[in-house]
Amino acid sequence: MRRYGLRAAADFTRILSFSPTCISIIRWGWGAGASTYVGPRIKHPYLMITTGILGLSICLAAAIIPITSHESIISAIHDFISSILPKSPPKKCPTWIDASSPANPLDSRLAASSGTLKTELSISGDYSIRKVAFSRGGSTIAAVAEQSSNTNSANRIYLWNAKHLKNPTLLPDTQSNNYGTSTAVDLAFSPAGNFLAASDTNGLDVWDLGSCTDSYNSAILPSAITYIPGEAAIVTIDEGDRGEILDPNTGWSRIPKPLSGNNSTSWKYTQIAASRGGADIATTAATGTLTQQAYIWDRENGRRYGPISAQQQLTAVNSVDFNPNGNILAIAGIGATKLWSTGRHTYTYLWSAINTTPQAEAFSPNGTTLAVGDSDGNIYLWNIYTHRVIGTIRCPIGDWQGLTFSPDGRTLAAYARRSSRIYIYHVNYQPVRG
Helix, strand or coil: HHHHHHHHHHHHHHHHHHHHHHHHHHHHHHHHHHHHCCCCCCCCCCHHHHHHHHHHHHHHHHHCCCCHHHHHHHHHHHHHHHHHCCCCCCCCCCCCCCCCCCCCCCCCCEEEEEEEEEEEEEECCCEEEEEEEECCCCCCCEEEEEEEECCCCEEEEEEEEECCCCCCCCCCCCCCHHHCCCCCEEEEECCCCCCCEEECCCCEEEEECCEEEEEEEEECCCEEECCCCCCEEEEEECCCCEEEEEHHHHHHCCCCCCCCCCCCCCCCEEEECCCHHHEEEEEEEECCCCCEEEEECCCCEEEEEECCCHCCCCCCCEEEEEECCCCCEEEECCCCCEEEEEECCEEEEEEEECCCCCCEECCCCCCCEEEECCCCCEEEEEEECCCEEEEEEEECCEEEEEEEEECCCCCEEEEEECCCCCEEEEEEEEEEEC
16 A cells, blocks of 8 residues: 555656646647637637647656656657648738839939829828838838827838839738837838838837848937948937948948037937938938038048038028939028039029928939929929929928939829828929020
8 A cells, every 4th residue: 555655656746847848838839829820810729729638648648657858858849849830921021022123214314394193192090101212123112100199109111012002011010010119200221122221219120121021120219311322331310419320231230430429419310311422421400499400421530510501591401312423412491492512512503493491302313303392382393404493293282291203213202291191293304405
C-alpha cells in the first residue's frame, strides 16, 4: 500500500513539474489559432481546440512517461504545429505602385498655359489633407490626412491609382490603418520611388513600397521633411531649431554635420525644400512675435542664413520651392512672389501683379512654369522665361495648403487647408515664347 502511495505522489509531482510546459503549449496554440489567417475576420478554432487537447494529453502522459527535457519537447511541438499552419499572405503594396519606372518629363521648350479640372479626390470621415505627393513614375498619388476635430488624431495615409483615380487604398500599417496619434506634418516619396516617408509630431516613419512595411521609425520630432533630389537622404527640421540629414545607405545614421540654428525651442518650421544635390535647404519659419519668413541653410557648414525674404520687405512668407536645377528658389508671401538666385544670393525678379496673397506654389518638372495659388482660389501659371502669367486656373476654393505637379508635369494636384478634397487638373502646354 505504501508503495502505491509513493508512486502516486511521484506521478503527481511529475505532473506539477511539467505544468509550465503544458500551459506554454496550450497558450501558444490558442494564440496561434486566434491569429492564423484563413480569411477576413476568421479565426482558426480547430487549431485552438486541438492544441488545448494536446497540452492536456501531455500533462496526463507525464504521469507515466519520464520527462527529462521540457524545453526540447516544447521546441519540437512548436516546430511541428508551425509546419502545418496555414501561412499568412505576405503584405504587399498595390500592384499599381511602380517604384522603378521614372516618368518622362516634358520638353523644356514647353510652358504650362492652362488647366482643366479632371476630377476631385475625397476622403470620408472627419479628415483634412495635410500633404499630397506623386510617386516617381506618377502612377500613385499619396496623401497624409489627420482628424480635424480630435486632439488625439488618428492620421491616415491614402494611396490612389493615378490612372483610374477610384476609391483610395489605405497604406497598410500595424495600427489598423491609422498612422500616428498626433498632428500629421509632412509626406514625401524618395527620389528613387521605393520609399514613402511621413512624419507627425510624434516622429518619422519610412515605408518600403515593395512590401508596404514600416522599414524605419525615429523618435525625432520633425516639423517638416523632404528628400534631397537625386539622393536617398531625408532632411528633417524640428521645433528645437535643429536639422538632421538621415542616410538610409548607412543604416539611417545622421550625417556628421547637422543643420544648426540658435537651438531655440521658440522656432516653428512649417515647410522645407532642398535643391538638387542638397547644397541649399530652404525653410519657412517663425519665432516669437515675428511673422513667418524664408531662411536658407548651407549644407556644407550647417549654418542658417536669413531671413532672405526680409530683404524685399515681405511681411510674411507662405511657401518656398526650388526649381528642378536648384539654382532658383521661389518665395511666395503676402502681396508678391519672388525668385531668389541661390548662386548670386540676389532676387532675379519680383512679381507683384497678384493683388491677393500667394499661399502655395510649385515648379513644373521641366522648370519652365511656376504655379502659384492665391487666397481667392486662383492658380496662376507663370512663364519663367517671360516673367508673365500665361494661364489661370479658377478653383472652387482658396486658402491653399499646397500644390504639386506630377513627374511628367501634365497633372497638377491642389488642396486647401482644413479640406478633405484634392483637385486634380490636366495641364496644357504651349511652346515657350520670348
